[in-house]
Amino acid sequence: MKYSNGKKYDQQMDNPYVQLWYEMVEHYLRMYLPKSGRVLDAGGGTGEFSIRVANINKNLKIINCDISEEMLEKAQEKFESLELHKRIENKICDIMNLSFENDLFDYVMCLGDAFSFCEDNNQAFDELVRVTKPSGKIHLSVNAFWGNFFGMMAKGPDKKFYFEDVMNYYQTHIIHQNCKSMKCKSFTIEELEELGRKHNLRIIKEFAAPIFTIFGKWLVDAEKLKKIKELQYRHCEDKNLLNFGNHLNIIFEK
Numbered sequence: 001m002k003y004s005n006g007k008k009y010d011q012q013m014d015n016p017y018v019q020l021w022y023e024m025v026e027h028y029l030r031m032y033l034p035k036s037g038r039v040l041d042a043g044g045g046t047g048e049f050s051i052r053v054a055n056i057n058k059n060l061k062i063i064n065c066d067i068s069e070e071m072l073e074k075a076q077e078k079f080e081s082l083e084l085h086k087r088i089e090n091k092i093c094d095i096m097n098l099s100f101e102n103d104l105f106d107y108v109m110c111l112g113d114a115f116s117f118c119e120d121n122n123q124a125f126d127e128l129v130r131v132t133k134p135s136g137k138i139h140l141s142v143n144a145f146w147g148n149f150f151g152m153m154a155k156g157p158d159k160k161f162y163f164e165d166v167m168n169y170y171q172t173h174i175i176h177q178n179c180k181s182m183k184c185k186s187f188t189i190e191e192l193e194e195l196g197r198k199h200n201l202r203i204i205k206e207f208a209a210p211i212f213t214i215f216g217k218w219l220v221d222a223e224k225l226k227k228i229k230e231l232q233y234r235h236c237e238d239k240n241l242l243n244f245g246n247h248l249n250i251i252f253e254k
C-alpha cells in the first residue's frame with residue numbers, strides 16, 4: 001500500500017513512542033552497518049532511517065526507494081535541509097520488482113512495515129535477497145502477529161477494533177480496523193526465520209522494538225523513560241517474548 005502524504009506521516013510519527021522505536025532500531029544499525037559501501041532503504045518513505053544511517057557512517061552511499069512520490073518528495077526536502085542529499089539518493093521503485101542489479105548492496109533494510117505492505121511477501125523477499133551482496137545483510141522489521149493480536153483484543157471497539165476485525169486478523173494475519181483491511185500483514189518470528197531458510201541465509205540477530213507497549217505519559221517523564229529504556233534493551237532479544245513484541249526485527253547475512 002502506497003502512502004500519499006509525507007508531511008502528515010512525519011507529523012504522526014513525531015511522538016515519544018515512535019522516537020523510542022527509532023532509537024532502538026538505530027542502536028542495532030550501529031552494530032551491523034558496514035564501515036563503507038552501499039545501503040538500500042527499501043520502502044524508506046520520508047527517509048527517517050536513511051538519515052540515521054547517513055549520520056552513523058559518513059562513508060556509506062544510501063538509496064532510499066519507495067513507490068510513493070509524495071513520501072520521497074518529503075524525504076528530499078529533509079535530505080537537502082540536512083545537507084545529506086549528495087549521500088542519499090531517492091528512487092521511485094517497488095520492493096517486489098527492484099530496479100537494481102544483483103549483489104549490489106552491502107546492507108538492505110526494509111523497516112517500519114514497508115515489507116508488510118507488499119502484496120506478495122515472498123516475491124518482495126526474493127528481491128531484497130537478490131540485490132544484497134554475498135556476505136551482505138538484510139534487515140526486516142514488521143508488525144509482530146501475536147503482539148498485535150493481544151493489542152487488538154485488549155483495545156476492542158473503543159479503538160475501532162471490532163470483534164470481526166480481530167477474527168479476520170487471526171485468520172489472515174492482515175490488520176483489520178473499523179471493518180476494513182489495513183493491507184498490512186503481521187508475522188511471527190518463525191515465519192520470518194522460514195523466509196531466510198528458503199534462501200540459506202544465516203540469522204545474525206533477532207529483536208523486537210519496542211518489546212512492550214508503554215503507557216504514553218510515562219515516556220514524557222525523564223526518570224521513567226530512563227527505566228523503561230533499560231527494561232526495553234534488557235528484554236528486547238528475549239526469545240520467549242519476541243512474538244509478543246511490537247515490531248519484530250530480524251537481520252540475516254547472505
Ligand SMILES: C[S@@+](CC[C@H](N)C(=O)[O-])C[C@H]1O[C@@H](n2cnc3c(N)ncnc32)[C@H](O)[C@@H]1O
Nearest residue numbers: 001003043044045067068094095111112114117
Ligand atoms: C509505514 S511507512 C515506513 C517508511 C519507513 N520505512 C520508516 O520506517 O520510516 C511504509 C512505506 O512503505 C511504502 N511501500 C509500501 N509498499 C511498497 C512497495 N511495494 N514498494 C516500495 N515501497 C512501498 C509506502 O509508500 C510507505 O512509504
